[in-house]
Amino acid sequence: xxxxxxxxxxxxxxxxxxxxxxxxxxxxxxxxxxxxxxxxxxxxxxxxxxxxxxxxxxxxxxxxxxxxxxxxxxxxxxxxxxxxxxxxxxxxxxxxxxxxxxxxxxxxxxxxxxxxxxxxxxxxxxxxxxxxxxxxxxxxxxxxxxxxxxxxxxxxxxxxxxxxxxxxxxxxxxxxxxxxxxxxxxxxxxxxxxxxxxxxxxxxxxxxxxxxxxx
Amino acid sequence: xxxxxxxxxxxxxxxxxxxxxxxxxxxxxxxxxxxxxxxxxxxxxxxxxxxxxxxxxxxxxxxxxxxxxxxxxxxxxxxxxxxxxxxxxxxxxxxxxxxxxxxxxxxxxxxxxxxxxxxxxxxxxxxxxxxxxxxxxxxxxxxxxxxxxxxxxxxxxxxxxxxxxxxxxxxxxxxxxxxxxxxxxxxxxxxxxxxxxxxxxxxxxxxxxxxxxxx
Numbered sequence: 001x002x003x004x005x006x007x008x009x010x011x012x013x014x015x016x017x018x019x020x021x022x023x024x025x026x027x028x029x030x031x032x033x034x035x036x037x038x039x040x041x042x043x044x045x046x047x048x049x050x051x052x053x054x055x056x057x058x059x060x061x062x063x064x065x066x067x068x069x070x071x072x073x074x075x076x077x078x079x080x081x082x083x084x085x086x087x088x089x090x091x092x093x094x095x096x097x098x099x100x101x102x103x104x105x106x107x108x109x110x111x112x113x114x115x116x117x118x119x120x121x122x123x124x125x126x127x128x129x130x131x132x133x134x135x136x137x138x139x140x141x142x143x144x145x146x147x148x149x150x151x152x153x154x155x156x157x158x159x160x161x162x163x164x165x166x167x168x169x170x171x172x173x174x175x176x177x178x179x180x181x182x183x184x185x186x187x188x189x190x191x192x193x194x195x196x197x198x199x200x201x202x203x204x205x206x207x208x209x210x211x212x213x214x215x
Numbered sequence: 216x217x218x219x220x221x222x223x224x225x226x227x228x229x230x231x232x233x234x235x236x237x238x239x240x241x242x243x244x245x246x247x248x249x250x251x252x253x254x255x256x257x258x259x260x261x262x263x264x265x266x267x268x269x270x271x272x273x274x275x276x277x278x279x280x281x282x283x284x285x286x287x288x289x290x291x292x293x294x295x296x297x298x299x300x301x302x303x304x305x306x307x308x309x310x311x312x313x314x315x316x317x318x319x320x321x322x323x324x325x326x327x328x329x330x331x332x333x334x335x336x337x338x339x340x341x342x343x344x345x346x347x348x349x350x351x352x353x354x355x356x357x358x359x360x361x362x363x364x365x366x367x368x369x370x371x372x373x374x375x376x377x378x379x380x381x382x383x384x385x386x387x388x389x390x391x392x393x394x395x396x397x398x399x400x401x402x403x404x405x406x407x408x409x410x411x412x413x414x415x416x417x418x419x420x421x422x423x424x425x426x427x428x429x430x
Binding site: 117 | 248249250251276277278279281300302329330331332333334337350352353354356357359360361362363375378381
């Protein structure tokens with residue numbers, strides 16, 4: 001039965017991907033554990049890109065609107081997707097939400113997935129880029145323990161890198177195992193306080209933007 | 216279909232619960248995000264209790280044996296349960312593993328669930344106590360975002376409490392929302408470096424032990 005659900009998701013994500021491609025919208029799926037800093041990373045991206053591009057955000061949460069309110073306060077069109085218990089976002093939910101965006105005007109659509117290092121990695125949602133976020137306090141053994149997330153992502157952000165000294169975190173262990181699963185994975189350690197390392201990640205994202213907006 | 220799986224799990228967890236009750240074995244299900252410190256908490260419990268009680272451990276992981284090896288090095292009988300992708304432990308897996316323990320001799324059976332703040336909360340596995348672990352770096356908004364875990368647990372350990380100053384963490388926000396969902400939830404902030412607060416949690420666990428062993 002899980003297989004059947006995945007196949008159904010598959011058809012739907014292809015349809016979303018084609019639609020967004022026709023509209024030259026870059027869709028980014030941001031995934032990681034609860035509390036790793038997904039929202040903060042997205043807000044930093046928005047801050048850096050909003051003067052040049054039109055951005056839309058889909059905020060995935062089990063419950064509540066905490067993060068969506070933060071994004072909306074930045075003047076960004078955000079749609080809250082509450083899964084009401086489900087541990088990941090499926091393509092069908094994205095398909096249902098897309099009409100709430102003017103895709104002719106949007107350049108970048110960012111989806112913040114449910115905080116979960118396991119299930120979201122299984123479900124393509126029509127995105128161009130999967131971003132895995134791992135924060136230093138989670139520990140340097142997470143790639144070995146939760147391989148799929150790192151195998152299927154285009155980029156890995158190692159967040160809260162400034163906390164490295166407090167958590168006995170060996171980034172070489174992370175990089176070694178992540179590259180063994182996925183040799184093309186691009187890895188960006190980011191210092192969450194002063195933003196060191198963020199510009200490399202920003203350049204990576206900008207390289208994938210498909211159009212310049214009327215802005 | 217999910218409903219059907221849950222019902223099937225339900226029957227099985229009742230059977231496990233009865234069996235362990237007959238044998239006076241206390242079963243503890245430890246749940247929380249990846250990297251919150253579940254293994255470290257379990258190791259501290261073992262260190263405090265192993266001279267008085269016989270302890271068995273089931274280590275749940277998507278992949279690998281990293282944590283099981285740490286537990287085995289303490290001289291504890293541990294069985295590794297690899298879910299090979301699945302995001303939680305189901306009762307049927309526990310049932311299949313139980314014959315590997317001598318339940319007449321075991322006083323406490325600790326299950327470390329998959330690192331995941333969502334799915335494990337949905338699945339009873341025959342346990343007496345559900346322990347939710349939230350670590351300070353994950354942030355103080357997690358109860359609101361992932362309510363089921365906190366609603367269904369008997370105790371909440373707020374781990375890495377010594378990191379509070381670095382993460383702008385307001386434990387009153389956590390406690391307020393957790394108690395609103397679950398007024399009987401017992402809450403234990405624990406300093407992971409010097410162990411402050413651990414003894415209260417240890418007393419809570421000891422209160423639930425059903426028998427003294429031959430030790």
